[in-house]
Amino acid sequence: MKTRSFIDQVEVQVRSGKGGDGAASFRREALVPFGGPDGGDGGRGGDVVLRGSTHVNSLISLFFEPRLFAEDGVPGSGGRCFGRRGKDLVVDVPCGTLATDAETGLLVADITSPGQRVVIAKGGAGGYGNVHFKSAVNQAPTEHTAGGPAEEMRLKLELKTIADAGLLGFPNAGKSSLITAVSSATPKIASYPFTTLNPIVGTMTCEDYAQIRIADVPGIIEGASDGVGLGLAFLKHLERSRVLVYVIDMAGTDNRKPWDDFKVLEKEIAAYSPELAERPRLVVANKMDRAAARKNLARFVRETGESPIALSCEPSLKDLREYADLKGYAGPVGMDAFRAELRRLVNPKPRAHQHLEEPPPPLHEMPDTTGDEIPAEALRFATFLKLDAPKKKSHPSRGNIH
Numbered sequence: 001m002k003t004r005s006f007i008d009q010v011e012v013q014v015r016s017g018k019g020g021d022g023a024a025s026f027r028r029e030a031l032v033p034f035g036g037p038d039g040g041d042g043g044r045g046g047d048v049v050l051r052g053s054t055h056v057n058s059l060i061s062l063f064f065e066p067r068l069f070a071e072d073g074v075p076g077s078g079g080r081c082f083g084r085r086g087k088d089l090v091v092d093v094p095c096g097t098l099a100t101d102a103e104t105g106l107l108v109a110d111i112t113s114p115g116q117r118v119v120i121a122k123g124g125a126g127g128y129g130n131v132h133f134k135s136a137v138n139q140a141p142t143e144h145t146a147g148g149p150a151e152e153m154r155l156k157l158e159l160k161t162i163a164d165a166g167l168l169g170f171p172n173a174g175k176s177s178l179i180t181a182v183s184s185a186t187p188k189i190a191s192y193p194f195t196t197l198n199p200i201v202g203t204m205t206c207e208d209y210a211q212i213r214i215a216d217v218p219g220i221i222e223g224a225s226d227g228v229g230l231g232l233a234f235l236k237h238l239e240r241s242r243v244l245v246y247v248i249d250m251a252g253t254d255n256r257k258p259w260d261d262f263k264v265l266e267k268e269i270a271a272y273s274p275e276l277a278e279r280p281r282l283v284v285a286n287k288m289d290r291a292a293a294r295k296n297l298a299r300f301v302r303e304t305g306e307s308p309i310a311l312s313c314e315p316s317l318k319d320l321r322e323y324a325d326l327k328g329y330a331g332p333v334g335m336d337a338f339r340a341e342l343r344r345l346v347n348p349k350p351r352a353h354q355h356l357e358e359p360p361p362p363l364h365e366m367p368d369t370t371g372d373e374i375p376a377e378a379l380r381f382a383t384f385l386k387l388d389a390p391k392k393k394s395h396p397s398r399g400n401i402h
Contacts, residue, residue: 007063008159008199008237011102017045017070017086019124019147022132025078026140036139039130040076042147045123046086050099050109052116053092057201059157062091070121073147076129086123096162096240102154112162120155124148158236161199163215164346165282166241168269170261171218173249174286176200177313179216181335199237204339210348215241235272243280243345244269248308250285250293250300258285258296259303280345283308284338288320297329307331309338 020042027035048070062068068091074083099109099120109118125148133141167175179185183202200216217237238244246265248258262283270277285300285308287293301307309332312320320326320334332341366381 007058007060009157010059010063010066011154011156012062012066012068013152014048014068014121014155015070015152016048016121016150017072017123018150019043019045019126020073020075020083020086021146022127022129022144023076023078023081024130024142024144027079034139037130037134037141038078038080039144040078040080040082041129041132042076042126043073043083043085044126045073045147045150046070046088047119047123048121049088049090050097050111050118050120051090051092052095052097052111052114054095054114056092056094058094059097059159062093062157068121070123070150072150073123073126075147076127080129080131082129083126085126088123090117093157094159094161096160098158098160100156100158102156108155121151121153124150160239161201161215161217161237162240163201163213164241164348165212165243165245165342166215166217166238167245167247168217168238168265169247170249170256170265172253173247173261174313175216175247178245178247178284178286179214181313182339183214185214185216204342206339206343206348206350208350210343210350212342212346212348214245235268238269239273239276241279243282243342244276245282245284245342247284247286248300249287250296250308250310251287251290252292252296253287259300262300262304262306282338282341282345285310286313288312288326288333289314294325297326301331309333309341311335311338 022042023039025037025039027038029035048068068089070089071086073086076083093111095112095114095116097109097111098107099111099118100107108120111118127145127147130141130144133143135141167179169175179200179202182204185200185202199218202214202216204212204214206212215237217235246262248262249256250258252258266277283306285293285297288297288310289312297308297310307330310320310326310329311334313335326333332338361380363381367375367377369375369378
């Protein structure tokens with residue numbers, strides 16, 4: 001019995017709709033001799049479409065129903081009755097889903113944004129009825145064509161979480177606590193390792209309403225790049241991250257050495273993907289509210305040459321530098337410093353400016369708007385307005401589509 005709760009990889013059988021056959025029919029009506037051919041066309045088969053959605057975060061629905069079959073087109077009939085087109089099958093998948101041919105390994109689709117639609121299997125064309133074959137020398141044609149064949153394939157769907165920043169660290173390093181402190185995500189938090197079993201994505205909102213998506217993946221252990229534990233299954237969720245955040249348990253829980261943990265994480269990322277290791281990164285010294293962490297911080301700086309952001313996820317600590325006696329530490333301290341540094345590296349656009357191709361002009365150039373009429377030039381400064389001309393909608397198709 002299938003009892004999984006999170007699926008990030010699945011194989012599905014895809015088949016589009018077959019086109020409906022054209023009809024061979026002749027008009028039969030009282031007092032109308034030589035009625036002639038009136039066989040209608042068949043309808044086009046339905047397409048199979050993948051659509052990006054923010055309302056799903058797993059491929060579990062396809063795990064339980066791996067057959068994606070669109071509806072066949074309806075055959076034509078007499079009286080010039082054209083068959084109905086088959087209904088498209090639209091499948092919602094999480095953003096970050098890769099679809100590849102299971103046999104050849106070729107990339108079929110990469111769903112990266114909400115609302116993105118990709119036709120992965122096109123429906124067969126509808127067949128022509130004999131009404132199309134009449135002529136002066138062939139007044140009673142019986143010719144008609146069959147509907148086009150359906151496209152069928154086996155696809156491998158793989159989810160790679162899309163996030164601006166990915167949290168990377170050993171089990172029980174405090175990654176779940178960190179993503180809870182900076183976003184509205186509510187992962188499971190406990191005092192034992194491997195509390196996070198599935199990737200969790202939270203959104204950090206800045207003062208100007210710019211948003212940064214942060215991914216929390218399960219803990220990485222030594223040898224993860226070689227398949228030890230579940231490393232390979234979850235390291236792939238960091239591939240789309242623009243910034244890597246190394247979360248280090250500076251308190252040395254379970255007699256661990258923070259500087260050794262950091263070097264192991266660096267080695268595992270480089271072994272998994274050298275390109276991933278070259279991306280911008282942040283190093284976070286977590287659990288700085290503990291006495292052991294304050295002792296380990298100085299040695300961590302000497303051993304690694306890094307000046308991490310010292311912080312604690314305890315919400316009651318207002319001034320960590322004062323509480324933890326970090327007045328002599330030259331590096332950044334506190335959750336606000338982490339937010340500011342992450343904002344600098346990711347550099348997200350404010351939500352009001354996301355639809356603009358160019359940044360808004362400076363406010364000191366805005367013309368005077370205190371008069372009775374607002375100048376048209378001032379509308380350029382209203383970045384919350386979408387002033388682009390709306391796209392013309394195509395007229396709905398009529399009749400049969402081939």
